[in-house]
Amino acid sequence: MLRRLTALGLGLVLLAGCGTEGLRETPAEPGATSPATVEITTADAQAAFDGLGDLSDAWKDRDCAEIEQLTTGVESTIGSRLCAAGRSPGPTAYRDPEFLLPGREDGEDGAWFAVLARKPEPAYFVFVRADGRWRLGAGPIPLVGKAPDVGGGADGEVIDAAADPDTAVGARLAPTRHVAFLTDPAGVGGDGVSGVRFASGDPMRRLLVELVRAPGRVRPDHLSTDVRIEGPARALALPGGGSLVFHALRVVFTQKPGSGRSSLAHPRYRAADVRAFTGGAATTVTGGEILVLATRVAKDATMTTVGMRRVLADITKGSGQGSG
Incomplete structure (x- = not known):
């Protein structure tokens, strides 16, 4: 059962960077050849999700440079063109998140986690660690079917499919x-x-x-x-x-x-x-x-x-x- 954490006062679709602290890297055992595993804490995830309001403010101010700093991947692609065209993805607040936190065997950049926000309507978000900060990589992705059980532990730990x-x-x-x-x-x-x-x-x-x-x-x-x-x-x-x-x-x-x-x-x-x-x-x-x-x-x-x-x-x- 995933731990459900509530974030209040969320802004729009998106995320603020959370600095460079909070991400743990567990080194391989001495003599081992496998890479270190990046571990994401619930505090990391909560801070990233709580920071969506900064991106909301960037959209309200039409601050295209800030939007680019706070997003990556597909959300950066979408945001750059929508902002330049004077368009907006629409202000929607999300709350009541369930965090899905995969360990990842590589460096800090590229680490990622997902969130299933239950309210106001269920939707997934994907956050990616890029250039030393958490950025929104995808989301919201509104649920159109039943969310599958990912089998998370007490802190939402799940398995990156790339490692299976x-x-x-x-x-x-x-x-x-x-x-x-x-x-x-x-x-x-x-x-x-x-x-x-x-x-x-x-x-x-x-x-x-x-x-x-x-x-x-x-x-x-x-x-x-x-x-x-x-x-x-x-x-x-x-x-x-x-x-x-x-x-x-x-x-x-x-x-x-x-x-x-x-x-x-x-x-x-x-x-x-x-x-x-x-x-x-x-x-x-x-x-x-x-x-x-x-x-x-x-x-x-x-x-x-x-x-x-x-x-x-x-x-x-x-x-x-x-x-x-």
């Missing part, structure tokens, strides 16, 4: 298998050629249907789609096998007018959104939508979407592939 040979491969391949599924039009009927399956009702099934049907819905405009992996995946081993993987995908839509036309007939993005990101109007546009995901990978490699957030992170003029 039985789960490491499946966890590492989860983002690649998502891309295979979402680029397989035959998968709409449930019998795609990729070999990847999601249960009926899973958000990935609905997204595949959307991607397959999207070009037909904007005719006579031309619309192409692409799906890519966005940044690294981090995963926790689950009791009994399998893993809980935190990762992200970028879905890129490029839309241009049909033959003989000088403007889009059915723009995918609102004119106000195009202006915010590009500074003006555009005939051909490329939009980057980021999916931040929590995926359960079962022992038999079956995947289930546990958490999902979808963000319009970028729009560029022309048929470029968006920032990434």
Whole structure:
């Protein structure tokens, strides 16, 4: 049972750096060849989670440089473009956290932990140690299914899937298998050629249907789609096998007018959104939508979407592939 700790007065989606103190590194035994293990304390996790208010203030002040300092990974990618475009992820306070604290066999930078915040609505957050401070790497990732039991101890200690040979491969391949599924039009009927399956009702099934049907819905405009992996995946081993993987995908839509036309007939993005990101109007546009995901990978490699957030992170003029 994980220890549930309550953080009061939280700000938005995000996290403040907590200095360089508090992280313990346990050295290997004398003569051993294995690397030291970084141990994250509940105090570290509580301080990082309590510090989300500083990032909230940065968003309110539109302080893009501070937002960049307080985030990393996918959240830095999202934040840099949203802030430059004058957009915001929206002020939402989270509280009642459960900490998931994996030990990690490497240096201090790269250490990470996850949080399942229960209120106001359950959502995951992932914090990463980068350049000597804790930064928000992903989150919030709203829960869309049942949160799996990660089997934490009294202080929330769990196992990094990378350290468990039985789960490491499946966890590492989860983002690649998502891309295979979402680029397989035959998968709409449930019998795609990729070999990847999601249960009926899973958000990935609905997204595949959307991607397959999207070009037909904007005719006579031309619309192409692409799906890519966005940044690294981090995963926790689950009791009994399998893993809980935190990762992200970028879905890129490029839309241009049909033959003989000088403007889009059915723009995918609102004119106000195009202006915010590009500074003006555009005939051909490329939009980057980021999916931040929590995926359960079962022992038999079956995947289930546990958490999902979808963000319009970028729009560029022309048929470029968006920032990434």
